[in-house]
Amino acid sequence: MTLVKTLLEIPELRLRLRTGSALLDRAVSRIYVTELPDPSRYVSAGEVVLTGLLWWRRPGDAEPFVAALARAGVAALAASGADTEGIPDDVVRACARHRIPLLEVPADLSFAVITERVVLALAADRGREPSGARKRLLSSADAPLPVLLRQGAQELGAPCWVLSATGRVVGGTAPEAPPVEWYTPGRERVVADRYTLLPVGGRFAVPWVLAVGSPETGELADELAGLLSLARARAEQVRRTADRAAEPLFGALGSGAGDLAAAFAATGRAEPVRVVVLRTPDDEPALAAELLAELVADVPASLGSLGDDACAVIEADEQWPDTARARLSTVDLFVEVSRVYAGISGPATVDGLRGAAQEALHAAEVAARRSQRLAVVAGEDVAVHRLLVAGAPDELRRSVRERVLGGLLAYDAAQGTDLVHTVRVFLECSSSPTAAAKALHVHVNTLRYRIARASELLGLDLNDFRTQVDVYLALQAG
Template sequence: MPVTLDTLLARRELQLRLVWADEAARERPWAWVHSSDLADPTPFLSPGDALLTTGTQWSSDDDIAPWVERLAAAGVPGVGFGTEVIRDGTPDALVTACAAHGLALLEVPYRTPFIAVARAVADLDAEERYARVRWTLETQRAIAVAALRPAGLGAVVAELARRIGAPAAIVREAAGARTGDEGPDLLGDEPPRTVLDEALALLRAGRRAARTVDDWSLQTVGAATALTGVLAIGPGSLHDDAERAVITSVVALAGLAGVTDRDALTASAAETAARLAALRSAVQAALVASEPSPAVVAEPPAPGDPAALVQPLLEHDAETGDELVSTLGTWLRCDAVAEAAALRLGIHRHTVRARLRRAAELLDRDLDAFPARAEVWAALQAAGRV
């Protein structure tokens, strides 16, 4: 959740006192906090920036109402008044003006420096961002595992809906749908009729597109030349960067599943199906194992074995002692955070990144992409290296 008035008030060490706020003011997010005693600080503020002041800019209380009006127009969510610097207590005119314009009003005691309030907001924002990054990685991992189940695409949609707390569905055009003999092929929650109609229209248009209909977000799945469905996300989700990253992963996985489900029509589709089947077997075996096997691969795996993917790393480590496999495995267990992996391995983060770059070159994979990380993770599991 974003930083709000209530999350800031919960920091008891600041000893802030709430003077005025209605429900709407409590829910408005605080992006940052500035301090200023300028008569007009709005040129230096962005929407979502709260403001702390001691009131030295007001020659009389008559200056307060227009000052607050300017802040409200700039999108300021709240004001903190520092007491015992110029005057004791919060001016009544400030309380009246903030209430009139819907700005939350806090009283900041003399013993609490403004920088402490600003730092608290920055810390809360950083904690929220980190939590969302972890949520993204954990959700992508859960969705990757769901994709390897026998009913992979349906499991992916169900896992997505559970994780984002909103209805989700894959809409595909069933045989006979164009003539009205049969309804759409649907996986997941059933959207409203207007949403289904728009999803089918997107499929029939035959090009990649995204729409919003009745608070449902629609995004086509598959290649532009061969759409396989439409991902529909219902109301209730956050629609932030973390969620968008997860949805991008689902679109990629659903596109692959659509190709394999329909037996697709080209050699590349057959290769994709074989690769997914091999990965499915490997991950299922890894999930039921109580402990990963520490055994070193005695001989090169067969070409169809998922463990073959990481064979170049094993051979490289045997020749150079670079420990690319252990570094890569630790990095994946640390949710792809280089700093955390470096701490666990006892090496510098730059060393971790250098090894990851070398591993990516040997694997011919872009490890910044989630599908590649999922594939490598499964291969390491199959090889008993994580």
């Protein structure tokens, strides 16, 4: 029987016990990798949970994570503190409090090596040598996802694909991947048509699914799904390292200060770019960041935050907003979120990047006002005058509205009239008295009288084009 202390005795793993010396006789059933802040839905009794601590941000974060492991009855927690300069004391204390053995993983040791050794130890306990196919698959455990998929397809004798919850084909060994919608969340495997679909486990809120082009698969497909989870975790660590290099760019965008051109050059992005802002109203910034990372996964992108919003600067073509809409359309099948809305700027050079960020923020606000659960608005979809007004500070908009429209607003309030509405309709009808009168269901002479009266109150000539522009922008500022 493989026990927790068995893992400590494997020389090449170099695991170090941090707490739980009296709990090392717990039996190990399998190994599971996760970085979810709350892994309670995915862990089970007897597992050794392997984590890179990417969910840990500050003291207090360890309590809900470790408590979930304790409720599930896991055998131990194995953690690598490579990204946190060692395992935080907060994690050690939580493990001691909840009686979870804590094993420290050397920062230079691959999770794939740990997984392979634990799997081999468990196989030996069951009295059966791993098959040749399984050994060959495990030998590819450290390989990039495309190589791992090719090896899996060869051993399974069927094409394989990895699908994202966004519908994106992450990788595959043949064309014509099945739709991700065929998979039912929460199921271990789903057989649909001539395919088998299995969850790729791990810490991610936006799941991946392994699709195998055969309705009959055995444990080897489950093994492949587990190794793909490790491959995704490795790719995520690489992305997070790249994101740290982009932090000065998002700092300069958010503050309006700093050398934006130098920060942009450091990311290696090529002009023109778009700025993308994604929000969820559930106060889950980690979920928004992961959704955005999946949304832009196959275009050159730098990810970070703009205030409280997940943000990306991407190289993308003019069709990309339509691609984003299509990808978000499947997310609610897999992710528990009440709403998702995104704003996308038009193409911009580095000189226009701050303006593009404001454009994306305003487009996100427009998306938030729409009724759809999943809404994407591109800057090209928003009228220029709205973008100009949206970019002005609130105090300036109020001041302009009062300065330009104050006399008219006061008259309407005192007389119970609505000349402001008449002026708005008149301008939106291209200053055509006939068209405006028809829209307001009044005689054209009545319309002309009202516009003349409004001009008197405003002290302006509403038939002058430049005046019309000023008044219309003031109307939009309200």
